[in-house]
Amino acid sequence: MQNNRKIDICLAPSMMNLFDLSNKQIVIIDVFRATSAMCVFLNNGGLEVIPVSTVEEAEAYKAKNISAKKLKYLVAAERNGKVVSGFDLGNSPLMYTRKEFNGLSLVITTTNGTNAIEKSKNHYGNMILASFLNATAVINYINNLENNDVLIVCSGWKGRFCVEDLLLAGLISSNLISNYKFHSDSDSVLLANNMYQISKKNMFDFLVQSSYMQRMKLNQDVKYCLQKDIMDIVPVWSCSNHEKKGYGSFTI
Amino acid sequence: MQNNRKIDICLAPSMMNLFDLSNKQIVIIDVFRATSAMCVFLNNGGLEVIPVSTVEEAEAYKAKNISAKKLKYLVAAERNGKVVSGFDLGNSPLMYTRKEFNGLSLVITTTNGTNAIEKSKNHYGNMILASFLNATAVINYINNLENNDVLIVCSGWKGRFCVEDLLLAGLISSNLISNYKFHSDSDSVLLANNMYQISKKNMFDFLVQSSYMQRMKLNQDVKYCLQKDIMDIVPVWSCSNHEKKGYGSFTI
Numbered sequence: 001m002q003n004n005r006k007i008d009i010c011l012a013p014s015m016m017n018l019f020d021l022s023n024k025q026i027v028i029i030d031v032f033r034a035t036s037a038m039c040v041f042l043n044n045g046g047l048e049v050i051p052v053s054t055v056e057e058a059e060a061y062k063a064k065n066i067s068a069k070k071l072k073y074l075v076a077a078e079r080n081g082k083v084v085s086g087f088d089l090g091n092s093p094l095m096y097t098r099k100e101f102n103g104l105s106l107v108i109t110t111t112n113g114t115n116a117i118e119k120s121k122n123h124y125g126n127m128i129l130a131s132f133l134n135a136t137a138v139i140n141y142i143n144n145l146e147n148n149d150v151l152i153v154c155s156g157w158k159g160r161f162c163v164e165d166l167l168l169a170g171l172i173s174s175n176l177i178s179n180y181k182f183h184s185d186s187d188s189v190l191l192a193n194n195m196y197q198i199s200k201k202n203m204f205d206f207l208v209q210s211s212y213m214q215r216m217k218l219n220q221d222v223k224y225c226l227q228k229d230i231m232d233i234v235p236v237w238s239c240s241n242h243e244k245k246g247y248g249s250f251t252i
Numbered sequence: 253m254q255n256n257r258k259i260d261i262c263l264a265p266s267m268m269n270l271f272d273l274s275n276k277q278i279v280i281i282d283v284f285r286a287t288s289a290m291c292v293f294l295n296n297g298g299l300e301v302i303p304v305s306t307v308e309e310a311e312a313y314k315a316k317n318i319s320a321k322k323l324k325y326l327v328a329a330e331r332n333g334k335v336v337s338g339f340d341l342g343n344s345p346l347m348y349t350r351k352e353f354n355g356l357s358l359v360i361t362t363t364n365g366t367n368a369i370e371k372s373k374n375h376y377g378n379m380i381l382a383s384f385l386n387a388t389a390v391i392n393y394i395n396n397l398e399n400n401d402v403l404i405v406c407s408g409w410k411g412r413f414c415v416e417d418l419l420l421a422g423l424i425s426s427n428l429i430s431n432y433k434f435h436s437d438s439d440s441v442l443l444a445n446n447m448y449q450i451s452k453k454n455m456f457d458f459l460v461q462s463s464y465m466q467r468m469k470l471n472q473d474v475k476y477c478l479q480k481d482i483m484d485i486v487p488v489w490s491c492s493n494h495e496k497k498g499y500g501s502f503t504i
Binding site: 161188212 | 266414415438447
């Protein structure tokens with residue numbers, strides 16, 4: 001029997017205004033590398049991830065550490081694939097693999113991933129982060145919800161479409177359709193499912209032709225981000241524990 | 253030797269503001285059905301196609317026929333796949349197959365195709381129409397130009413992505429890359445080429461799952477539009493023969 005829950009995919013943040021976000025379970029994807037890095041941080045004991053839109057907002061959190069005279073916020077900023085000058089951390093998951101982050105909050109701004117979050121968070125609170133690293137945990141989380149249609153949002157690159165985000169969207173949507181009888185009438189889902197099928201046997205080799213790999217030459221990061229199911233966590237958005245309107249964080 | 257000319261694909265009109273249109277050869281695609289219908293009209297002797305954005309603009313051309321006391325403009329209007337009330341013609345190519353249109357101009361407004369044209373025409377004048385019906389003619393036309401990078405614009409459905417437009421974009425881009433050494437660093441082109449490869453053996457069967465075929469149930473139109481190379485024409489945009497700013501037409 002068909003599940004009455006529906007899946008759609010927004011191919012890039014520039015198309016988000018075409019979707020009705022109300023009552024949707026929103027799944028944010030930025031495979032290379034924001035959502036992968038955020039998952040790694042939380043899996044290594046981090047308390048929460050606070051996404052911010054601008055470098056200035058990130059700077060303000062650094063000032064909070066100084067005024068509190070203790071390190072509460074790790075602050076990361078990435079633009080165009082590089083750590084922003086004056087910051088120690090960016091969006092490489094490899095920066096978050098070796099540490100125990102117990103009790104620390106990660107404040108992070110990135111070129112694409114935090115932009116997609118920003119566009120989603122003001123519309124609806126039900127939002128999670130997905131990467132290949134936690135893909136099956138995400139699929140199970142979505143399936144265990146009682147209702148809510150699903151909208152997967154691909155972060156892309158500066159508003160445009162990126163193929164790696166589509167492949168993960170295809171993994172998630174094809175699983176929900178095949179195993180849990182979700183349905184879809186969307187050409188984006190048809191596209192994602194087909195692209196995932198033709199690339200899944202050797203995704204690294206397939207992605208060698210991608211814009212990201214051609215541009216960034218970050219093979220170690222790419223290999224890390226393509227590992228499937230190395231953790232069992234799902235970062236879930238909440239804005240209840242933040243005083244300032246529009247702010248919130250992901251916790252597990 | 254690699255051609256220094258580049259190809260990119262805009263997946264839907266809602267993403268057009270992310271592309272630099274200057275000095276681009278723009279190729280407009282609306283497989284189901286606007287660009288297919290326009291090609292058929294011109295191939296059957298039509299003088300020109302004048303795309304307009306609104307039904308009101310189309311009405312104004314009907315009034316011109318009356319004041320000139322002769323039929324100069326055929327006027328077509330389609331919204332949501334249907335002929336608009338008060339008009340005799342819409343965007344079905346089957347409406348344009350049986351007649352000789354010598355000397356007549358077709359004024360047409362459609363849900364998606366004329367919207368993509370509208371977004372392109374104010375930026376740059378070098379614009380052509382593509383369909384499966386004239387695909388090889390389009391490829392040869394582009395290759396014979398001396399320079400200009402190519403931007404293929406998929407009209408989609410109400411701003412969103414449609415898979416049939418991507419398949420034709422893939423046919424055109426993969427030909428230009430394989431046979432004429434054009435190059436691309438775009439994930440949209442990677443996507444289009446892969447999707448064309450997996451669907452080309454039986455495109456009708458592949459598209460049975462598409463949003464358009466599920467929604468519209470227009471199998472005869474779909475079959476007609478998927479015929480490859482039944483004509484050898486390329487509709488080219490010009491605004492030199494229209495007094496009013498922003499207006500122009502496609503001729504062959």
